[in-house]
Amino acid sequence: MKGHTMLTTTYVPGAPNWLDLGSPDIDASAAFYSAVLGWEYQSAGPEAGGYGFFQQDGKTVAGLGPLTEEGASPSWTVYFHTPDADATAQAVEQAGGTVRVAPADVFTYGRMAAFTDPTGADFAVWQPRDTGGMEVVAVPGTLSWVELYTTDAAAAKAFYDSVFSWQTTDVQMSPELTYTVLRPSGTGEEATHGGLMQLPQANLDAGSTPEWHPYFEVSECDATLARATEHGAILLIPAMDVEGIGRIAMFLDPAGALFAIIKSAGPSG
Template sequence: MTTAEGSDNMQQRTTALHTPCWTELSVPDPEAAKAFYGAVFGWHAQTDPRPEAGGYAMFLLDGAPVAAVSPMYDDSTPVAWSVCLSVSDAERTALQAAEHGGRTLMPPVDVFDLGRYGVLTDPEGASFSIWQANRFSGADIIGDPNALGWIELSTRDPKRALSFYPAVFGWSTHLSDFYTEWSIGGTHFGGLVDLNQMPAPAAEVPAHWKPYFRVDDVDAIAARAAGEGAGVLLPPTAVPGDDLRYSVLKDPQGAHFGIFAPAA
């Protein structure tokens, strides 16, 4: 999980290129997800009424878009949160990813007049989305309580990940005894976990990205989520050598996400 420096730097209202700009949830029952996340984070869901939007809904925090939820459109769609990175040229990014061992799961396409969206994987298969903004740039709030504040890659091949993402997105890496962090332009926004160092069953999951939402009180939000039917995969825990607490949760439909906050 992040450092105090990283969490402070993430408190921004705009999204820089090649940093997280959005996160989306794909679940069998979007209405149940709207109720759960509304109870946990105070989000209000606004569903796009256009038939071609397929039931896509934005989560709003005080009227500002912070995330989204959609139904599972086919059997290949996992029940999961996905992370989305801001890019200036979606096609060029997809080509660069392929040159460094990644794959394109969904070629970039126009989403109305909002922007261009594609889905890629890194060399190990961890999927992520890219967004080339037009009328919509992504989350209006990043790093504030009850909004996206961090993204984390879980991988079995850290060496290759530490080569792939800097080559494609220009990220800097920061290594420590406890954790590896990503940054760009001085802003720390994510980290890397080596699944080889994790105990079962966490060590057995495929490589993946996971969003973390900043909250005011990790213990209180973890308890609230559990009361709404979530599983607590990692109880509220202090970050070694840091003034942060974090927890990893599983929503009632099985999607994993994290929460974090400065320690009281």
Template sequence: MKLTQVETGAPCWVELGTSDPEAAKRFYAELFGWQVETDPRPEAGGYTSLLLGEVPVAGLAPLYAPGQPTAWTVSFAVADADAVAEAVRSRGGAVTMEPMEVFDLGRFSVLADPAGAVFSVWQARAFAGAGVLNEAGSLGWVELATRDTAGAKEFYTRVFGWSVTLGETYTQWGLEGRDFGGMLDMKDQFPDGVPPYWMPYFAVEDVDLTAERAVALGAEVVLPPSKMDGGPRLAVLRDAQGAVFGVHQVRPA
């Protein structure tokens, strides 16, 4: 990721919805050294902030809706959540949760692209999002896995104005070429039943050690530590409740 702070149109937050919040708190605190702060207000519904030192880097919450899977959700910063929700709807996507106020913190909406990949948007007020990006223990990359890469390029560039950098096997998303994420073509790589999805990667000092630690804490390895052509060393993991996430070797900002 070439961004080190939240900017409009780029990733600003990641949130885990999980079937076992207490187990997830213990797992991620041990894995990344995050501090855990759960909002005590009943109306907060058990929402938990995950902190790197004193800086917020991610969120964690119980499953709120019937049928909601345990998964990480990527959120993008926007100036107007209502306008983006309407843009998503008009371009064939879906509004899973209409824009709503979150205390005095900001305005939030859950959306899906035309292929069904879920993401959210955040219109900041008192809370801007992650206090640090692209440092060990924080969000370092986001990735869309989809079978409709052409449709995704059309949709996301129109909704968010992202730049697109094409490689031989991988597409990267950015703000005027400052890349913050990528797109993986699911064709021939995933079983037909696996839906498209967005996934976060967290930057770490040592990918192999982090993967070993995750397994010892009850996770499983989806993609073993590997060096990508022209990219960093990375691994993909699944926590004990089923949420999939990646880790990659931190690089200088």
């Protein structure tokens, strides 16, 4: 797990390659993430239906758009690289998942599709054409890890294995908690990109539901935490050190979308 944040912009199949936020108020979300992570928001123009891009130093780190699906809650959506969105949609259905948004071209940028896994967590895929994905990852202010909270870790593992063939490593975090580390097929330990864990009963009792959420790398966890709460975020997990991983905190943004921050431990950490 040491030096776990090994996302790169060399996107291999199954690696996270895009991320976007569905928000009920684009201006408010843009202002919040600008204040907390220093991002700038760039609209993609009138033909993009309200969609735009979060940028850091002129490089795209994520997307931001209005909530388009009926009954959708504000949330971050994690996209994984696929060479063939249509084949992935077929694999999702065969493995017991649901196709929420059928594969469709996004101008000449690429092809996307959105799914729900059998435990109820939403995710998406991006088949790159003109746009490969995020232009920068794994540095402060950008995506460095993705994580799945699920109600059935064994079912989730089986599902994603049949869809993406991820390689998994189980880490016993405590007697009750097994954390499964994920990496794309055919890669080594250095290419881990995320994790999955079963939601403890206490979380379920408190209303947690299966979902994927992003971790953004930060240079200072506590200062970022203070800015986030000052600008209306609700703190879910106060800043805590995770041995060998780094210092993390988790929030709901002012609209209710879940995200986390991490100051990664150095390679020796």
